[in-house]
Amino acid sequence: MTMKRKLDQNDEPKPESDTSKSKSKSKSKPATAEAVAATEVAALEPASATTTATATAPAKTAPAPTKPAATFAELGLDPRLVQAVAKQNFEKPTLVQRRAIPLTLDGQDVLCKAKTGSGKTAAYVLPLLSAILKRKSTDSTPFTAGLILVPTRELADQVFKAIEMFSVFCAKDIHIAKLTENVSDAVQRSLLSNVPDIVVATPARAWHSVNSEALSLSKLQHLVLDEADLVLSYGYNEDMENISRSLPKGVQTIMMSATLSAELDALKGILCRNPTLLDLKEDLGPEDEKLTQFYVKCGEDDKWLISYLIFKLQLIKGSCLIFVADIDRAYRLKLFFEQFAIRSCILNSELPINTRIKVVEEFNRGLYDIIIASDEKSEVFNEKIGDKEEAEASKTRKGSKDDEETAATETDAPPQPKKKRKTIKRDEEYGVSRGIDFKNVAAVINFDLPTSSSSYVHRIGRTARAGRAGIALSFVIPKELFGKHKPTSLKSAENDEKVLAKIIRQQAKVDRKVEPYNLSQKQMEAFRYRMNDALRAVTKVAIREARTKELRQELLKSETLKRYFEENPAELSHLRHDGELGRAARQQAHLKHVPEYLLPKEGKSAIAAGSVGFVPFKTDNGRKKGHKKGGKPHGRGGFKVNGKKRDPLKTFRARKK
Numbered sequence: 314m315t316m317k318r319k320l321d322q323n324d325e326p327k328p329e330s331d332t333s334k335s336k337s338k339s340k341s342k343p344a345t346a347e348a349v350a351a352t353e354v355a356a357l358e359p360a361s362a363t364t365t366a367t368a369t370a371p372a373k374t375a376p377a378p379t380k381p382a383a384t385f386a387e388l389g390l391d392p393r394l395v396q397a398v399a400k401q402n403f404e405k406p407t408l409v410q411r412r413a414i415p416l417t418l419d420g421q422d423v424l425c426k427a428k429t430g431s432g433k434t435a436a437y438v439l440p441l442l443s444a445i446l447k448r449k450s451t452d453s454t455p456f457t458a459g460l461i462l463v464p465t466r467e468l469a470d471q472v473f474k475a476i477e478m479f480s481v482f483c484a485k486d487i488h489i490a491k492l493t494e495n496v497s498d499a500v501q502r503s504l505l506s507n508v509p510d511i512v513v514a515t516p517a518r519a520w521h522s523v524n525s526e527a528l529s530l531s532k533l534q535h536l537v538l539d540e541a542d543l544v545l546s547y548g549y550n551e552d553m554e555n556i557s558r559s560l561p562k563g564v565q566t567i568m569m570s571a572t573l574s575a576e577l578d579a580l581k582g583i584l585c586r587n588p589t590l591l592d593l594k595e596d597l598g599p600e601d602e603k604l605t606q607f608y609v610k611c612g613e614d615d616k617w618l619i620s621y622l623i624f625k626l627q628l629i630k631g632s633c634l635i636f637v638a639d640i641d642r643a644y645r646l647k648l649f650f651e652q653f654a655i656r657s658c659i660l661n662s663e664l665p666i667n668t669r670i671k672v673v674e675e676f677n678r679g680l681y682d683i684i685i686a687s688d689e690k691s692e693v694f695n696e697k698i699g700d701k702e703e704a705e706a707s708k709t710r711k712g713s714k715d716d717e718e719t720a721a722t723e724t725d726a727p728p729q730p731k732k733k734r735k736t737i738k739r740d741e742e743y744g745v746s747r748g749i750d751f752k753n754v755a756a757v758i759n760f761d762l763p764t765s766s767s768s769y770v771h772r773i774g775r776t777a778r779a780g781r782a783g784i785a786l787s788f789v790i791p792k793e794l795f796g797k798h799k800p801t802s803l804k805s806a807e808n809d810e811k812v813l814a815k816i817i818r819q820q821a822k823v824d825r826k827v828e829p830y831n832l833s834q835k836q837m838e839a840f841r842y843r844m845n846d847a848l849r850a851v852t853k854v855a856i857r858e859a860r861t862k863e864l865r866q867e868l869l870k871s872e873t874l875k876r877y878f879e880e881n882p883a884e885l886s887h888l889r890h891d892g893e894l895g896r897a898a899r900q901q902a903h904l905k906h907v908p909e910y911l912l913p914k915e916g917k918s919a920i921a922a923g924s925v926g927f928v929p930f931k932t933d934n935g936r937k938k939g940h941k942k943g944g945k946p947h948g949r950g951g952f953k954v955n956g957k958k959r960d961p962l963k964t965f966r967a968r969k970k
């Protein structure tokens with residue numbers, strides 16, 4: 314078994330790592346060859362990469378490629394995979410793919426850190442498939458050779474689909490199973506009885522199957538942890554320890570992450586690995602930066618006013634992802650938007666998994682322009698939680714784990730005292746903001762600022778993916794305005810300015826700017842009474858009703874009537890996710906259009922003052938860029954700070970209804 318032999322050779326015993334104290338850094342070659350190749354790569358990343366081996370073991374530095382592969386064919390992948398990649402219109406491998414694929418094909422353990430949206434999924438899926446295909450060409454014994462562990466069900470679904478996509482020309486040779494469905498043990502057992510080559514699961518599901526002997530890891534060759542730094546923070550420690558004990562010697566371990574954290578060291582300890590660290594740093598020049606970041610300092614109610622203007626006057630065009638702090642706020646914003654006939658859909662952990670996956674799929678197909686995603690447990694994100702908060706953290710974990718029916722009852726769920734967790738983070742949002750490949754997101758709006766700069770990084774990573782352009786706009790409540798508008802006040806906003814300062818510092822480290830965005834207060838004032846009217850109509854009762862109604866509707870659609878609706882798609886149309894939440898809030902017809910007299914004579918530019926405008930993500934004939942099959946990625950549109958490009962806001966014409 315060639316692959317196995319190869320892996321064994323590379324699996325020399327390694328002492329536990331101590332990355333924090335002693336890291337022997339060896340700069341991977343050079344800059345020149347790599348940089349030249351990098352600039353040739355389709356704008357996905359001009360970058361420099363360092364490859365570091367953790368130090369207590371003999372330095373395991375990946376040799377920098379003398380001539381970095383510029384095409385997928387040159388990476389040494391199975392030709393059927395190269396064909397599949399071409400079918401996806403992936404012209405050239407991204408930096409992480411160029412660097413991680415050869416190491417993985419070589420059988421090395423890799424811990425890879427690369428920015429969000431840089432193509433990490435293909436960077437591990439392709440070599441994994443290639444290795445399995447190679448082995449199967451000489452040895453057809455069926456066994457599970459690859460186990461991919463991810464922290465959320467959404468991610469499992471996404472990775473599963475990516476594998477299907479990449480194995481489209483070798484589907485008969487590759488069998489995959491995903492272990493996250495709400496199906497009975499019996500069904501899962503029968504799924505596994507076909508001996509899939511690759512299993513995609515959350516650690517809890519994987520361990521459950523191993524423990525019940527439905528899944529055998531006895532011949533496993535490759536273990537992948539995607540969003541590796543999250544695995545422990547979701548409370549999967551015990552599952553990981555159990556899985557680790559079931560692994561045969563010589564398993565290749567690949568860990569992927571967008572950020573490095575202490576959890577990764579803990580994970581390395583659990584798995585007893587000392588992988589080669591591939592730390593791909595971005596080295597962006599102004600021309601390469603595709604993400605433009607703004608913040609708006611404003612009062613609590615002004616957030617609502619500005620958001621109304623942004624969408625009603627189409628200051629931002631294209632698909633938007635709006636992050637809010639909690640589920641109630643998501644419904645409040647949706648109902649508020651409905652007052653103005655602005656359609657949006659909701660994504661939160663309360664909705665059934667099928668619904669969540671469907672919402673992302675439909676958003677990616679361009680069916681919706683606005684998703685409001687709730688970030689339910691971010692207030693202590695990235696901080697260690699003390700004993701007092703342990704019970705609360707358990708709830709988070711319970712809500713996050715895949716083996717729950719839905720997270721609908723998570724906040725009411727009793728704490729789970731059974732498992733000890735040292736450093737659990739409340740990061741429920743990561744079901745949404747981590748790893749999920751929202752396509753063509755023109756803008757991420759932090760309606761409520763996250764409470765940590767890392768959370769910010771992951772949220773904004775949903776836009777400007779794979780070389781496309783995008784905007785991040787964050788609302789920040791200045792300390793002196795905090796608590797001044799009780800109905801819209803949010804506790805976590807008290808620290809907005811501190812968080813913003815951290816964000817600005819962190820972004821500066823990677824040569825990115827977060828700039829103030831100025832809006833004309835005077836011009837906005839004309840719209841304030843409409844905003845107040847709409848806010849008044851969205852009462853707490855209306856929010857509760859809307860929330861219950863949607864949940865009931867989605868549960869109905871998702872479970873009981875799934876098959877029925879598949880057979881009767883027409884009947885499903887009226888239940889679309891972005892449908893109005895009925896009459897929960899008082900409807901005010903006059904708010905649904907913008908009367909001519911309210912608009913500034915000078916057009917939108919008078920509201921969004923200065924030379925800064927938003928990217929027009931639609932072409933002049935109104936068709937969205939980037940949704941066209943095989944179409945070119947978004948350009949930078951008309952956007953330029955202090956630049957000469959046409960300001961899209963100046964061409965504004967109010968849409969009459």
Ligand SMILES: Nc1ncnc2c1ncn2[C@@H]1O[C@H](COP(=O)(O)OP(=O)(O)OP(=O)(O)O)[C@@H](O)[C@H]1O
Pocket residue numbers: 402403404405406407410427428429430431432433434435570571747748749750752774778779
């Ligand atoms: N070589 C490539 N050429 C063009 N597009 C690519 C390439 N590789 C990946 N992509 C696309 O880039 C997007 C981001 O890829 P992926 O989801 O793997 O990123 P990621 O690094 O895992 O992000 P995150 O850290 O957010 O999980 C996907 O839509 C994917 O199809």
